Amino acid sequence: DGYIGYFDSSEGGAVPNTWKKAFQETKIEYGEDFLTAWKRSVSSNVIEIKTSEDLTIGLLDLSKVLEIIDRVNNDYKMAKKRIKRKPQETQDNLLQIIDFLMFEKTASLDYWIFEFTSDRYLQLSLEALSFSKDSEPAVRFRGLNKPVLAFSGELIEQNSSLFKKLVLTGKMKSVKTVRDWICREGSYPTILGLFIYSQDSSAPIPYQKISEPSVPLHLDDLPEALQDSISWTWFDRVRFSETQLLQPIEHMACSTWGMKEWWMKVESVKDILTIRSIELKQPSPPRRKDIASIDRFIEPGVHLTFAIATPPLLPRLRGGAVRGSGTESLGGGVILRN
Numbered sequence: 052d053g054y055i056g057y058f059d060s061s062e063g064g065a066v067p068n069t070w071k072k073a074f075q076e077t078k079i080e081y082g083e084d085f086l087t088a089w090k091r092s093v094s095s096n097v098i099e100i101k102t103s104e105d106l107t108i109g110l111l112d113l114s115k116v117l118e119i120i121d122r123v124n125n126d127y128k129m130a131k132k133r134i135k136r137k138p139q140e141t142q143d144n145l146l147q148i149i150d151f152l153m154f155e156k157t158a159s160l161d162y163w164i165f166e167f168t169s170d171r172y173l174q175l176s177l178e179a180l181s182f183s184k185d186s187e188p189a190v191r192f193r194g195l196n197k198p199v200l201a202f203s204g205e206l207i208e209q210n211s212s213l214f215k216k217l218v219l220t221g222k223m224k225s226v227k228t229v230r231d232w233i234c235r236e237g238s239y240p241t242i243l244g245l246f247i248y249s250q251d252s253s254a255p256i257p258y259q260k261i262s263e264p265s266v267p268l269h270l271d272d273l274p275e276a277l278q279d280s281i282s283w284t285w286f287d288r289v290r291f292s293e294t295q296l297l298q299p300i301e302h303m304a305c306s307t308w309g310m311k312e313w314w315m316k317v318e319s320v321k322d323i324l325t326i327r328s329i330e331l332k333q334p335s336p337p338r339r340k341d342i343a344s345i346d347r348f349i350e351p352g353v354h355l356t357f358a359i360a361t362p363p364l365l366p367r368l369r370g371g372a373v374r375g376s377g378t379e380s381l382g383g384g385v386i387l388r389n
Contacts, residue, residue: 054267055281056246056291057082058258058299064250065298065305065314069283076280082240083187083203083231090188092274097177100243101272102192103265106199110166110225111141113218116148127153147228151207152215161204162229162239166197172222173198180210190243194266201229201242244268246291255307255314257298263291296320 059082060066074080077088089098123129127149134145147161167173177189177200186209190201207214217223230238240247241262248258270278286302296317299305307314 052290052292053270054246054291055244055270055273056248057085057240059247059249060258061251061253062308063252063254063256064258065255065300065307067284067299068304068306073280073283077277079280086187086190086243087185089274089277092276095188096180096182096186097189097191099191099193100268101194101266102242102244103194104196105265106164106192106195106242107166107197107225109140109144109227110164111144111148111227112225113148113223114221116145116152116226117219119145120149120152125153144226144228148226151211152218161231162201162242163204163207164199164201164227164229164242165223166199166225168198168222168224170198172217173200176200176213176217176222179213180206182206183209201239204231238262244272248297253308255300257296257315257317257320260291260295260297267292 058064077084079085079088086098090096119130119133123133130149130153131146134142134149137145167176173191180189182188186206187203189206192199192201218226229242238247241264244264244267246260246264246267247262249261250256250258270281273281284303286297286299288302289297298314298317298320300314301316305314
């Protein structure tokens with residue numbers, strides 16, 4: 052159906068061989084690179100993505116944040132005491148925002164969503180921002196009746212004085228922070244419209260869907276050049292919205308880390324692994340299970356089925372591959388489509 056998935060692979064996660072071709076064309080190696088490649092394709096520091104009103108859930112009224120700071124006379128310790136009376140999620144957001152307003156710093160790994168008081172101030176802010184060549188673009192959301200933009204923490208740090216001024220002068224109305232490309236529900240990939248799959252094992256077991264977007268990003272939403280590159284990896288018999296477990300090797304030639312010549316089918320995992328929380332809101336995939344530990348989940352009379360992966364495996368692709376000439380073992384995400 053043309054929707055796009057983000058696959059975060061550990062050492063055992065199968066990576067389609069077509070990923071190498073897509074990487075050569077786009078240089079997308081990690082999730083953050085997806086937006087940077089999009090920015091290059093359109094030669095603009097701002098990209099537009101469709102979304103729903105769900106995005107605005109959890110936005111914090113900035114006037115209330117400023118009121119907390121004013122009431123404690125800029126006493127940071129006292130402000131923290133006031134915040135501890137709030138629910139945990141609200142505490143986390145408030146602390147990051149107050150840290151930024153009082154010290155001009157922020158968590159560079161997080162993303163920030165701002166609602167502006169008007170479209171005019173949104174546009175003026177974009178014109179005033181300083182973007183570096185490698186910085187991620189700002190994301191403008193369509194489908195809302197509010198002027199809303201998302202920025203990376205890194206971009207906010209680069210323009211901290213400007214952002215602080217916009218908040219203190221009332222040009223921004225509300226804000227919330229969003230976790231980066233960590234594979235969990237509500238993180239940035241989901242907000243961008245990507246289905247999130249994760250494989251956190253040294254064994255070549257299937258990926259499990261962690262989260263899905265309220266408004267999926269469609270291939271046609273991307274720049275044409277990016278469409279062509281992502282289409283190298285195409286699951287023509289899969290709908291991400293209907294697929295909880297996905298083993299890429301069952302659909303195309305793949306590679307796994309460590310030159311493994313076997314892999315586990317989706318049906319085998321359904322029979323063997325105890326995955327109790329299969330619903331989207333309670334993702335509990337098995338963590339760091341190697342093949343030896345999987346034996347604990349084998350029930351009497353159930354056969355563990357393997358298959359041979361073809362063609363011959365390539366050792367230096369993603370999913371725990373060694374990057375360049377270094378020796379560190381890396382996991383990471385792969386952008387695929389269905």
